Amino acid sequence: MIQLSQLMPVGRRRIANRYLVRIARTLLIVCSVLLASLAALVSTSPIARADTKTDPSTTGTASTVSPSTVAVGGTIMYTVSGFPGGVMVQVLIDDGTLVSSHPSESEVVTTFTIAQDGTASGSFELPDYVDQGNHWLRFRVFGAQGMSAQEGNAADYTNKSPYFTVSGVTVIGGAAPPTVPAAPTPPPHQVAAPGGSGRSGASGIQAAGPTTEPVGFPIIGASILALSMILVVLSVLVAVNRRRMAAYQRRRVTA
Template identity: 45%
Template sequence: MPRAWLRTLVVLIATALVLLPSVGAQADTFTGDSTTGTASTVSPSTIAVGGTLSFTLSGFPQGAEVAILIDDADPGPGGQPGVVGELTVGEDGTYAGAVELPADVAKGAHWLRFIVTAGEDIPTNTVRTLDYTNKSPYFTVADVTIIGGGASTVPSTPTPTTVATPSVEPTAPAVAAGGDSGDAGAARTGWASVSLPVVTTVLLALAAVLLVLSVIMLIERRRLLAYERELEYAARR
């Protein structure tokens, strides 16, 4: 029986070690619902209501026409309702631009949805052009825009005078750390939110397995000592 327990524990430990490398692979899919090979970024990661959000898009078929939505909003008949921007992918499959967020977008976490609305299929692609889609990293709509660790307001009307920066504390659930441009910050935040719980679970499982293994070894050692004492006692008799 002890040997069977030891074999079982060895199998559990080996399985946990095999699963560990797969944790890092989840970092590329933390946004989910994106066509394989596509990618996007948004900046800044925290933006004021009605502000202008910069973005990049890559991995799409060249010449494809793409609609930009907020939070997977239904584009509706004709592709107009819910669309905050449109673009045509360049020859290298990339695009960089910006969209102005509607004033009615609620404060909190949001994302951009890029979907192809028109374009010819590429013979070398296994995915139809109209099936291409990408979900951007999350960004936060708050009272102020956070750029490089500083907060600046977005005035409702242009003004030639300098606007003083108000000391307003953002109420959004996530604020970019000092020096983060938003692109890398959002990606690292998303990666951590997915991978850290998995790593913690695997480490706790390994700790539990090692604890059980230690207890079993201690029990077996005591049994061996007792058996040796019995042999010694029998030899004396």
């Protein structure tokens, strides 16, 4: 009777330990499968396209505008550099926000093709809806696919020009076409958004700032970190349980 009463707790403890080991192994397998599925999803999911209408200038691009002050409805001249050769570029004024009150007008004021050396220049007349004040040009690639590993996705190339002023009189001395600038290496820090303290000179070069990371990256990284922590905790539980079992077996042998 004494031996039977002593064996019953031992048997129950063994069964409980076996169930604990099985549960830990099952959880390890499930977490491993989830982690592998998440890694596969991250590797195969397409990267979100950049909003080239409002994004910061692409690293390595630059632009100029002249004259620095132009009359309402006057002619603006521009140059760009650092774009992939052969792509088409659209030009917008103030990122196209001015046409919201003019539905009949197009936000694209002109288009041009980038030369093989990555530069282009041209001019256009300001639309009637461009009132007096400070403005800028937005150069964005459209209808292009990825060009090369070095250039990345050509369709995401964009550049925001320096500011120019529209007033009732054109400043003399700004009529000569500007020379095409070389792409800055390394590029200076990007000029701040409209109304900020980082306004550059009207005929200066707008250089690109650093590109932004995908928004979904912190969520994916946090998920991977959480799964890794679960795996570590389960591994520790299994190791502790095995040590307890080994100590229990040693106590039985020495008893």
